[in-house]
Amino acid sequence: MPSLKDLRNRIASVKATQKITKAMQMVAAAKLRRAQEAAEAARPYSERMGSVLANITQAIGGGGDAPALMTGTGKDNVHLLVVCTAERGLCGGFNSQIARLARDHIRRLLADGKQVKIICVGKKGFDILRRDYASMILDRVDLREVKTLGFVNADAIAKKVIHLFNEGAFDICTLFYSQFKSVISQVPTAQQIIPAGVASAPAAAVDGGNAVYEYEPEPGEILSDLIPRNISVQVFRALLENAAGEMGAKMSAMDNATRNAGEMINKLSITYNRQRQAQITKELIEIISGAEAL
Amino acid sequence: MAEAFKFELVSPERLLVSAEVESVVIPGAEGEMTVMAHHAPVMTTIKPGVVTVKTASGGEERYVVFGGFADIVPAGCTLLAESAVAVKDVDRADLARRIQEAKEDAADAKDDQARSKAEQFLSQLTTLEGAILPA
Numbered sequence: 001m002p003s004l005k006d007l008r009n010r011i012a013s014v015k016a017t018q019k020i021t022k023a024m025q026m027v028a029a030a031k032l033r034r035a036q037e038a039a040e041a042a043r044p045y046s047e048r049m050g051s052v053l054a055n056i057t058q059a060i061g062g063g064g065d066a067p068a069l070m071t072g073t074g075k076d077n078v079h080l081l082v083v084c085t086a087e088r089g090l091c092g093g094f095n096s097q098i099a100r101l102a103r104d105h106i107r108r109l110l111a112d113g114k115q116v117k118i119i120c121v122g123k124k125g126f127d128i129l130r131r132d133y134a135s136m137i138l139d140r141v142d143l144r145e146v147k148t149l150g151f152v153n154a155d156a157i158a159k160k161v162i163h164l165f166n167e168g169a170f171d172i173c174t175l176f177y178s179q180f181k182s183v184i185s186q187v188p189t190a191q192q193i194i195p196a197g198v199a200s201a202p203a204a205a206v207d208g209g210n211a212v213y214e215y216e217p218e219p220g221e222i223l224s225d226l227i228p229r230n231i232s233v234q235v236f237r238a239l240l241e242n243a244a245g246e247m248g249a250k251m252s253a254m255d256n257a258t259r260n261a262g263e264m265i266n267k268l269s270i271t272y273n274r275q276r277q278a279q280i281t282k283e284l285i286e287i288i289s290g291a292e293a294l
Numbered sequence: 295m296a297e298a299f300k301f302e303l304v305s306p307e308r309l310l311v312s313a314e315v316e317s318v319v320i321p322g323a324e325g326e327m328t329v330m331a332h333h334a335p336v337m338t339t340i341k342p343g344v345v346t347v348k349t350a351s352g353g354e355e356r357y358v359v360f361g362g363f364a365d366i367v368p369a370g371c372t373l374l375a376e377s378a379v380a381v382k383d384v385d386r387a388d389l390a391r392r393i394q395e396a397k398e399d400a401a402d403a404k405d406d407q408a409r410s411k412a413e414q415f416l417s418q419l420t421t422l423e424g425a426i427l428p429a
Binding site for chain 2: 038041042044046048049052056150151154212213214215216219221222225226229233236
């Protein structure tokens with residue numbers, strides 16, 4: 001049985017912890033709002049990019065002059081996985097969910113006899129994947145120093161990937177990140193970015209009509225300029241979604257922690273009060289029986 | 295007064311302009327072009343340069359863009375810029391840094407094609423610097 005002093009100390013320490021988790025929750029909530037705004041602000045660009053790409057691929061009609069980034073190498077022996085996770089923990093199952101999805105994917109690929117290479121974005125994913133697949137990790141991108149996620153960060157990652165592709169280091173590239181559904185639900189997602197499967201977006205036809213475009217310079221040339229940029233945009237979007245998702249996960253994790261701490265404090269105070277009462281009773285009995293003995 | 299049309303200037307980070315405008319001057323890869331309402335559908339890449347927007351209310355705004363492309367349809371014009379800032383907010387140091395990087399790229403280029411591309415980009419940047427410096 002812990003002494004009264006022990007209990008008092010425990011209660012104090014749990015209270016301190018609760019204060020911290022509460023503060024972290026509020027910070028996450030504020031950051032979440034900012035991350036969501038950033039994700040929202042980036043949406044028009046990627047939407048436009050999608051519709052323009054759909055238009056232009058239609059114009060080319062899958063002709064032979066589509067760049068290799070779009071058609072792929074025609075093989076699927078070597079896979080590159082870009083795994084985007086958070087830089088910090090304390091956000092529930094956020095990082096491990098993404099890592100688990102990536103790990104399942106890797107296992108499947110290895111079982112099929114494919115070669116796997118990994119680029120880790122974010123420290124946490126690296127820490128998890130390093131345990132099993134250290135030899136496959138080509139590179140890791142550290143975004144810890146980055147205060148606000150900019151397009152340049154995504155562009156740097158995309159350039160790295162494209163550079164590797166041009167060297168023939170891999171055939172298929174898949175991006176792993178967590179899609180931000182809501183504050184309480186983030187869905188880990190795998191998205192293939194090379195070769196770029198351009199979804200035939202029906203929305204594209206709406207504003208452009210089926211107008212015959214003039215291209216300046218040639219469509220093929222525009223496309224070869226556009227595809228790398230599209231990859232950057234995809235990465236950027238993944239990073240933004242991740243940032244929002246991380247904050248959402250952190251918020252709910254910290255909310256849970258605060259609540260748990262509250263429960264714990266209640267339980268501990270009940271034990272503390274009972275014990276104090278018991279001690280008082282005991283002391284009274286001692287005094288009374290002492291008085292009676294006289 | 296010319297007819298107005300919808301113009302959007304979008305950078306990956308945010309939507310900069312979305313307004314009814316009279317005309318827009320775009321630094322296209324193959325020469326500057328002025329877009330007005332009912333322009334034939336054109337898609338063009340753009341080089342680093344200044345975009346001049348004449349709004350429907352008569353004002354004029356200027357933005358610096360660093361590459362990107364424009365999607366022009368009769369009903370409107372969308373400019374997807376890699377990065378874009380209003381001319382008055384241009385960060386001289388940032389521009390100087392970009393020029394420095396371009397210079398390094400040109401010096402590092404492995405083959406002739408890459409070098410000429412890098413040099414072209416560098417010259418576009420320096421022209422741009424010249425164009426906005428007096429402003």
